[in-house]
Amino acid sequence: MPDWEGLRARVDGVVRLPGEEGYQERSSAFNRRYAGVAPAGVLSVSGVADVARGVAWARAEGMPVVARGGGHGYSGQGTAAGGLVLDLQGLDTIRVDRERELVTVGGGVRSGELYAELQRHDLAVPLGNSDQVGIGGLTLGGGVAAVSRAFGLTCDSLVETELVLADGSLVRCNETEHPDLFWACKGGGGGNFGVNTSFTFQARPTVPSSTCLLLWPLADAPVVLTVMQRIMAAAPDEFAARIGVNRTGADGGSVSVIGQHLGPASELRELLAPVLAAAAPERTVVEDMGYWEAKDFLHHETSGDPFAVRTRTVTEPIGPAAIDTVLTALQKWPGSGNPDGAGVALFTWGGAINRVPVTETAFPHRDVLFLVSMDTSWSPDDPAELRQANLDWLTDLHTAMGEHARDASYLNFADPDLPPARALAAYHGPNLARLQEVKRRYDPDRVFTHPQAV
Ligand SMILES: Cc1cc2nc3c(=O)[nH]c(=O)nc-3n(C[C@H](O)[C@H](O)[C@H](O)COP(=O)(O)OP(=O)(O)OC[C@H]3O[C@@H](n4cnc5c(N)ncnc54)[C@H](O)[C@@H]3O)c2cc1C
Numbered sequence: 001m002p003d004w005e006g007l008r009a010r011v012d013g014v015v016r017l018p019g020e021e022g023y024q025e026r027s028s029a030f031n032r033r034y035a036g037v038a039p040a041g042v043l044s045v046s047g048v049a050d051v052a053r054g055v056a057w058a059r060a061e062g063m064p065v066v067a068r069g070g071g072h073g074y075s076g077q078g079t080a081a082g083g084l085v086l087d088l089q090g091l092d093t094i095r096v097d098r099e100r101e102l103v104t105v106g107g108g109v110r111s112g113e114l115y116a117e118l119q120r121h122d123l124a125v126p127l128g129n130s131d132q133v134g135i136g137g138l139t140l141g142g143g144v145a146a147v148s149r150a151f152g153l154t155c156d157s158l159v160e161t162e163l164v165l166a167d168g169s170l171v172r173c174n175e176t177e178h179p180d181l182f183w184a185c186k187g188g189g190g191g192n193f194g195v196n197t198s199f200t201f202q203a204r205p206t207v208p209s210s211t212c213l214l215l216w217p218l219a220d221a222p223v224v225l226t227v228m229q230r231i232m233a234a235a236p237d238e239f240a241a242r243i244g245v246n247r248t249g250a251d252g253g254s255v256s257v258i259g260q261h262l263g264p265a266s267e268l269r270e271l272l273a274p275v276l277a278a279a280a281p282e283r284t285v286v287e288d289m290g291y292w293e294a295k296d297f298l299h300h301e302t303s304g305d306p307f308a309v310r311t312r313t314v315t316e317p318i319g320p321a322a323i324d325t326v327l328t329a330l331q332k333w334p335g336s337g338n339p340d341g342a343g344v345a346l347f348t349w350g351g352a353i354n355r356v357p358v359t360e361t362a363f364p365h366r367d368v369l370f371l372v373s374m375d376t377s378w379s380p381d382d383p384a385e386l387r388q389a390n391l392d393w394l395t396d397l398h399t400a401m402g403e404h405a406r407d408a409s410y411l412n413f414a415d416p417d418l419p420p421a422r423a424l425a426a427y428h429g430p431n432l433a434r435l436q437e438v439k440r441r442y443d444p445d446r447v448f449t450h451p452q453a454v
Pocket of ligand 1: 030066067068069070071072073074076077078079088107108127128129130132133134135136137138140141142143144145189190191192194195196197300301302412413
């Protein structure tokens, strides 16, 4: 029987066990695919010292220990069956050094909290499109935002981070102190090397923007995907777009383009002109927006009902055969009760992301034009066979796309259905060996681990 009273006596934060108020909220995964995962207990830390105490206690008990930032990991990595969850929400400080444009945040801050503080100072850090995502998971796995083609990844803005290591010590890492560990924290993944208790980012001035939202019926997909990819392959770094095809249980499907341009709407309309001429959208919104309005416009939150995502990458537009593979699969989608449905999205990467040499940070995807993201979702009320049919459908699509796209995968869109060795190669590519060396040095007993850990 674990010594919970011993832990309670040792920490300043709150320990919650199954059935106790707040246990579920502070320890569960956002993706309800993992609703059945039951940690032994959760420690809501009140400061850095609690992190070290929690890690030491779990080690003494022989219990797995997992840090939970925003809980938004796709594969439920922020919780652990039978383990101790370190709920980092209490590490919530945000400090802005206006003069040097440096922002230091606690390891449990969520993107929305940081966005709000950055907005007060009108400073930009690329943070992605969900307010609920934790800065920990986002940064450690890379972090892609609509502005990343101009400003780089979230981890590319990181200048310093502090971690509690497996032995309880607190280390500061940057270009000169523990540089290998710092390198690993730039895209090598959360839950591997320690618990990051703070992150310092180099911010920059914001830029006025414009945004677009274009919608077509699914029948227009071949022409829209072809022309839109061509536009993005030649687009300036200031423009990024998500090109998606999607079906839900309630409709026949649609094609969408949603994007942000760090420039006026007049320029954006010019960039989009070939696709607007190729097929008239059912809905066209192209508007000037302030940087913060654009961020709100792109904000994306889902219900958290169960979902699965698998990814690949391409360095060039996908051709007619790949588009046919996607559209044939969409026709075969088994359906579900989740209004998010299923689809394929091409996220435009490149630009500033690709100007960083592949071995300079742990994030390895530095030559990608599109992240190919394939997803499906279902409802907790759907029968088990339909859930399985959705997962099989996604696996078949992922396999079929192997003909057209690389066996590479974005760590922040974690894919639990990849076997561990294949996942490690797909997530980390040529940087895996160095990550494994850093792991051996900083966590030799593998205190921080999960099925796809380094
Ligand atoms: C609705 C939604 C929108 C999203 N939008 C984007 C987007 O625009 N761009 C993008 O790149 N990604 C996006 N993601 C993916 C997201 O970046 C990843 O899922 C990320 O891992 C979530 O981090 P978290 O802290 O919320 O999750 P958690 O599940 O809490 O953590 C994920 C992993 O990181 C570890 N971890 C978390 N915090 C720390 C820490 N401080 N120290 C050490 N380890 C830590 C955990 O142990 C776990 O292994 C989105 C996800 C969702 C669900």
